[in-house]
Each structure stands twice: as C-alpha cells, then as structure tokens.
Amino acid sequence: MSTLDISLQRQRARTFGENLIRIFLFAAANISVFTTAGIVLALATDTVSFFAEVPLWRYLTETQWTPLFANQKFGVWPLVTATLLTSFIAMLVAIPFGLVIAIYLSEFASPRLRATLKPLIEILAGVPTVVYGFFALIVVTPFLKQFIPQISSFNSLSAGLVMGVMIIPLVASLSEDALSAVPDALREGAFGLGATRFEVATRVVTPAALSGIAAAVVLALSRAVGETMIVAIAAGQNPQLTLDPTVPVMTMTSYIVQVSLGDTPYGSLSYKTIFAVGSTLFLLTFVMNILSFRFVRRFREVYE
Amino acid sequence: MAAEQSVKRDILSQDLEFRPSPQARRLRSFIFLILSNLAVIIALGTLIILIADVLISGTPWLNLDFLTRADSRFPNRAGIQVALVGTLYMMALTIVIALPLGVMSAIYLEEYAGKDWTTQLIEVNINNLAAVPSVIYGLLGLQLFVRWLGMGRSILAGALTMALVVLPIIIVASREAIRAVPQSFREASLALGATRWQTIWNHVLPYALPGILTGNILAASRAIGETAPLITIGALTFVPFLPRDILDRFTVLPILIFNWTSKPQREFHDIAAxxxxxxxxTLLLLNAVAVLLRAKLQKRY
Known part of the structure; x- marks a missing residue:
C-alpha cells in the first residue's frame, strides 16, 4: 500500500467517525422531541380510557368533582375555577410588582445597582416551592386572619399571594429583557423633546416593549396555573365551585397530588382521573406557552 | 349632556398634557421612584421574613441527631437522614443522566444543526418543555418509567423523571456557553486541519466549561427543590430505612417537609422548618460552589 492509500484510508475512518458523532448528537438533541411525544402519549392513553367510561359532556357540564366518593361526579369546573382563582390572585401581585421592578431596573437604576438587585430578586425564584407552601400556610394565613377573621386555615388568598411573590422574578426579568432591547434612539428622541425619565419609561419604552411584556405575563400565568406545591399545601383539598378567596378549594394540580399520595390502584377509574385532569392542565398551559412564544416572536421581528 | 361633559373632560385633560408644568412632571418621576423602591423592598422583605421565620422556628430542633435519625411518628424522635440521603442520590443521578444528554443536545444545536425544519422542531420543543408544569412530568414518569418500563417507584424512575424536568435548563445554559466561544477559535482549529469534532472537543468545550457547569448547578438546585413530580410518581412520604440501591423506594427532603407541614401538630411544623x-x-452551598467554580475556571482561560 502506498502512503496515499493509507492517508485515504485514514481520511475515510475520520469521516466515518465524524458522521457517527454527528448522528449520536442528533439523537441526543431529539430527546426533547421524544419527551413531548412521551408526555402526549402518557397523558392520552389513560385520558382516552377515562372518557370511554365517563362521557365528555359529564366532565364539562357537571358542577361537582367527587370521583373518590360513592356518588361519583366528574365535573372539572370546580378544579378549573380554583386554578384560575389562585392564578388570578398571583397575577394581581406578580404583574404590578414585576413590571414596576422591571421598569425601575431597566430605566432608572444605575448599572451597579442593577447588577446587585437583579440576582437578589432572582433568589425569590430559586426558593423551592414546598418552602413557599410552608410559608403560606404557617406564616401568611395566620397573618391574614388578623384582618379577615373568617378566613379558613386553607384558602386561595394566601396561596395566591405567595405564588405571586414567587413569580415576581419571572415577570421582572423577562420584562426587563424586553425593555432593555428597545433601541436607545427611541429614548434619546423622547429625552430630546424634553420628556422626563418617567415619561420616557411609561410612554415610549413600555409601549415599544409591550409584546415582550405580554409574553412575560402569559408565561407567568402559565407558571401559576401549573404551580403545584404551594396550592397543595395552603389552598386546601375541597373541590368546590366558588370565587370566594377565603375558603378552601382544590386546584387541578392539588387534585393530582392528592390522588398520588393515596394508594390508588393502577388502572382504576380514579387513577385515570389524574390523567384526564393532567391533559386538561397540559392543554391549558400549552396554549398559553404558544401564545407567549408568538408575542416574543413579534417583539423580535420589530427590534432584532 | 353626558357626552358633552366627557368631551369637555377630554379637552381639559389634553389641555393639561400640553401645559408645561415641569414640577408636576418631575414629581411623577419621583413618585414612581418611591413606588419602585417600595416594590423592591416588599419583595426582598418577604424573602427576609420567610428566612427569619424558618430560622426562628427551626433552629432549636437542628442538631446532629436530627440529621442522623430516620423519620418517626413522634416529632421529637424524627430526623431527616433517609430523606437527605434520598435527595443526594436524586441530585447525583439526575445530573449523571441529564448532563451528557443536555450538553450533547446543545453541541448539536450550536455546532451542527442547519436551519431546517428538524432544528426548528427541536427548538420549539425545548422552549415548550421548559414551560410545561413539573407535575405533568410526574405523570409522564408515572406512566413511562414506573409502569411501562417497570422500574417501580424507585430512585431510578424518580431521577429519570427529574432529568427530563431539568434538561431544558441544561440545554439552554450550555448553548449560551458554547455560543459565547469566539468563532475565531473554531476557524483557527479547522484551518490547522482538525475535524469538526476535534475542534469542539479540544477548543470549544474547554472554554464553554464554566458556563456549562453553572447551568448544571442550576439544574441540580432545581432537582433538589422539586417536589411535585416525585410525589406524582409515587415517592413515599414515610420511609424509615435508607435505600439500598437505585431500584429501592425512597423519599426526599422536600417531600418530608411537605409531609410534616401537612400535619396538624405544631411540633411537626417546627421540624419542617x-x-x-x-x-x-444545601442550595446555598451548591450556588456558592457554582460562583467559586466559575470565578476560578474563568481566570484560567
């Protein structure tokens, strides 16, 4: 064999190895696609067999949720309203706080202050949710009792408020990213016309970043809807159709936790209910996530 | 009449906007500044109250016995040993599974992927998975690992589930780290005849390492704190014995805290604290390590 042949052979071996690595990496990257497919499949199998036993109209029209009782009712609305109620309360905290902090960090704070404050606020997002649940039940609810004596030990108000605090960093940091991405020329133009800092921030920069902020808010809502431990600990275990924030309720996520804690036999109807509820939750958050990505894309199209 | 009034009000307010009143306008800036400082103080104040309360109720119970005893039906005999060991197992195994997969995904997306539909599909999936509620991953783990693959409610099933939860975090962080390596490094290596993979392995990854490690520590923090997916796959709330291997049943620290918080007795709330x-x-330690590691490695390159 000539040296040329050997080097050609080496070349081939190298190309073969490179291709193998490429295929390997491609396979690893596809884990994400398989995970989504897995979620859909895992949820769908038992959801389908649930709806084979319980017709969809009962799931959507009954007003009680008692699948674990002798008199079974399968109306999902008590779980959905409870989820929306706690999420709504959370957003009442997270949106104003998150937005004000974002505007402050992006438009008012000095770079040094911003570098200090941002990681401090991010700590709020790093605290495990079970700790927030403990805080809501043991600290916030007794505190609220001083002002609202009739409030129950488990209630959506305290769970929602604490969840809101947890979500502040999400709203703040995503909105701040959007605000910072607004070109300086817009600010300079407004300053040049004699606008104050506050006017530049609220009338020029915020409207310009609106779709980015909308993306942050929708993503935060999706997080609130899917949040589990805070509501499972502090909001109660009573599925009831109510908008009263002082009484115990049961969200979709706390129902899944409640059933998981019990020893529910595999394949039983109550086992299947958690997948039906899980599918509902997945669909709800999926729609919100897609909506949020749309907003982000629109924002990027304008400025990047 | 009413319409007329509202028109009048409109004109009035427009009039106000056009009237130069620098003091009023500056005052608004000032009020906003106060409000935003208040928002920061309230947010951070909540964190401080949370930590202070936990320290006040928990510290008296914190001693070596508490760390080395198993759980018990009596609060003064209960300890966290089994759960702590479970948490450490869970963290280590999760990272062992998720780190290579996450970094490989990131390398593919940054160094190999073209702008075709497969790449877009992968990216859309990663974005969506990062926002899927963790309890949904628990349902996936329950079906896929516990039932279909027959792993039972084991540490392995829990860690595989948790690996899927943290995978998007690792991928996003690793991609950022890889993207930050200057293009000229790659060009120099390729110009000298190195293959693509040799370039990545010898010249891109070493420089991206600090960022990748930081992302992994973030992922480990998440794995330690997550509770919902593990409850959903059926991790136990009361385990009196240490796990023997990764196929044994288990509990973790957050589940133990959840269990104790759910009990009516005051003492249990204190040991939960x-x-x-x-x-x-543990989380603080982990993040301190991340900061130190980052500082040290960045100095080297």
Whole structure:
C-alpha cells in the first residue's frame, strides 16, 4: 500500500467517525422531541380510557368533582375555577410588582445597582416551592386572619399571594429583557423633546416593549396555573365551585397530588382521573406557552 | 349632556398634557421612584421574613441527631437522614443522566444543526418543555418509567423523571456557553486541519466549561427543590430505612417537609422548618460552589 492509500484510508475512518458523532448528537438533541411525544402519549392513553367510561359532556357540564366518593361526579369546573382563582390572585401581585421592578431596573437604576438587585430578586425564584407552601400556610394565613377573621386555615388568598411573590422574578426579568432591547434612539428622541425619565419609561419604552411584556405575563400565568406545591399545601383539598378567596378549594394540580399520595390502584377509574385532569392542565398551559412564544416572536421581528 | 361633559373632560385633560408644568412632571418621576423602591423592598422583605421565620422556628430542633435519625411518628424522635440521603442520590443521578444528554443536545444545536425544519422542531420543543408544569412530568414518569418500563417507584424512575424536568435548563445554559466561544477559535482549529469534532472537543468545550457547569448547578438546585413530580410518581412520604440501591423506594427532603407541614401538630411544623433550613443550606452551598467554580475556571482561560 502506498502512503496515499493509507492517508485515504485514514481520511475515510475520520469521516466515518465524524458522521457517527454527528448522528449520536442528533439523537441526543431529539430527546426533547421524544419527551413531548412521551408526555402526549402518557397523558392520552389513560385520558382516552377515562372518557370511554365517563362521557365528555359529564366532565364539562357537571358542577361537582367527587370521583373518590360513592356518588361519583366528574365535573372539572370546580378544579378549573380554583386554578384560575389562585392564578388570578398571583397575577394581581406578580404583574404590578414585576413590571414596576422591571421598569425601575431597566430605566432608572444605575448599572451597579442593577447588577446587585437583579440576582437578589432572582433568589425569590430559586426558593423551592414546598418552602413557599410552608410559608403560606404557617406564616401568611395566620397573618391574614388578623384582618379577615373568617378566613379558613386553607384558602386561595394566601396561596395566591405567595405564588405571586414567587413569580415576581419571572415577570421582572423577562420584562426587563424586553425593555432593555428597545433601541436607545427611541429614548434619546423622547429625552430630546424634553420628556422626563418617567415619561420616557411609561410612554415610549413600555409601549415599544409591550409584546415582550405580554409574553412575560402569559408565561407567568402559565407558571401559576401549573404551580403545584404551594396550592397543595395552603389552598386546601375541597373541590368546590366558588370565587370566594377565603375558603378552601382544590386546584387541578392539588387534585393530582392528592390522588398520588393515596394508594390508588393502577388502572382504576380514579387513577385515570389524574390523567384526564393532567391533559386538561397540559392543554391549558400549552396554549398559553404558544401564545407567549408568538408575542416574543413579534417583539423580535420589530427590534432584532 | 353626558357626552358633552366627557368631551369637555377630554379637552381639559389634553389641555393639561400640553401645559408645561415641569414640577408636576418631575414629581411623577419621583413618585414612581418611591413606588419602585417600595416594590423592591416588599419583595426582598418577604424573602427576609420567610428566612427569619424558618430560622426562628427551626433552629432549636437542628442538631446532629436530627440529621442522623430516620423519620418517626413522634416529632421529637424524627430526623431527616433517609430523606437527605434520598435527595443526594436524586441530585447525583439526575445530573449523571441529564448532563451528557443536555450538553450533547446543545453541541448539536450550536455546532451542527442547519436551519431546517428538524432544528426548528427541536427548538420549539425545548422552549415548550421548559414551560410545561413539573407535575405533568410526574405523570409522564408515572406512566413511562414506573409502569411501562417497570422500574417501580424507585430512585431510578424518580431521577429519570427529574432529568427530563431539568434538561431544558441544561440545554439552554450550555448553548449560551458554547455560543459565547469566539468563532475565531473554531476557524483557527479547522484551518490547522482538525475535524469538526476535534475542534469542539479540544477548543470549544474547554472554554464553554464554566458556563456549562453553572447551568448544571442550576439544574441540580432545581432537582433538589422539586417536589411535585416525585410525589406524582409515587415517592413515599414515610420511609424509615435508607435505600439500598437505585431500584429501592425512597423519599426526599422536600417531600418530608411537605409531609410534616401537612400535619396538624405544631411540633411537626417546627421540624419542617428545621428541614427547610437544611434544604436552603444545601442550595446555598451548591450556588456558592457554582460562583467559586466559575470565578476560578474563568481566570484560567
């Protein structure tokens, strides 16, 4: 064999190895696609067999949720309203706080202050949710009792408020990213016309970043809807159709936790209910996530 | 009449906007500044109250016995040993599974992927998975690992589930780290005849390492704190014995804290606070390591 042949052979071996690595990496990257497919499949199998036993109209029209009782009712609305109620309360905290902090960090704070404050606020997002649940039940609810004596030990108000605090960093940091991405020329133009800092921030920069902020808010809502431990600990275990924030309720996520804690036999109807509820939750958050990505894309199209 | 009034009001307010009143306008800036400072103080104040409360109720219970005893039906005999070991197992195994997969995904997306539909599909999936509620991953783990693959409610099933939860975090962080390596490094290596993979392995990854490690520590923090997916796959709330291997049943610190918090007795709430101190302490330690590691490695390159 000539040296040329050997080097050609080496070349081939190298190309073969490179291709193998490429295929390997491609396979690893596809884990994400398989995970989504897995979620859909895992949820769908038992959801389908649930709806084979319980017709969809009962799931959507009954007003009680008692699948674990002798008199079974399968109306999902008590779980959905409870989820929306706690999420709504959370957003009442997270949106104003998150937005004000974002505007402050992006438009008012000095770079040094911003570098200090941002990681401090991010700590709020790093605290495990079970700790927030403990805080809501043991600290916030007794505190609220001083002002609202009739409030129950488990209630959506305290769970929602604490969840809101947890979500502040999400709203703040995503909105701040959007605000910072607004070109300086817009600010300079407004300053040049004699606008104050506050006017530049609220009338020029915020409207310009609106779709980015909308993306942050929708993503935060999706997080609130899917949040589990805070509501499972502090909001109660009573599925009831109510908008009263002082009484115990049961969200979709706390129902899944409640059933998981019990020893529910595999394949039983109550086992299947958690997948039906899980599918509902997945669909709800999926729609919100897609909506949020749309907003982000629109924002990027304008400025990047 | 009413319409007329509202028109009048409109004109009035427009009039106000056009009237130069620098003091009023500056005052608005000032009020906003006060409000925003208040928002920061309230947000951070909540964190401080949370930590202070946990420290006050938990510290008296915190001693060596608490760390080395198993759980018990009596609060003064209960300890966190089994859960702490479970948490460490869970963290280590999760990272062992998720780190290579996440970094490989990131390398593919940054160094190999073209702008075709497969790449877009992968990216859309990663974005969506990052926002899927963790309890949904628990349902996936329950079906896929516990039932279909027959792993039972084991540490392995829990860690595989948790690996899927943290995978998007690792991928996003690793991609950022890889993207930050200057293009000229790659060009120099390729110009000298190195293959693509040799370039990545010898010249891109070493420089991206600090960022990748930081992302992994973030992922480990998440794995330690997550509770919902593990409850969903059926991790136990009361385990009196240490796990023997990764196919054994298990519990973790957050589940123990959840269990104690759910009990009506005051003493259990106090030991839950003590458990929270250990949990937050572990997280703090982990993040301190991340900061140090980052500083040290960045100095080297």
């Amino acid at each position: 003590a458990g929270i101190i250990v949990l937050l302490g």
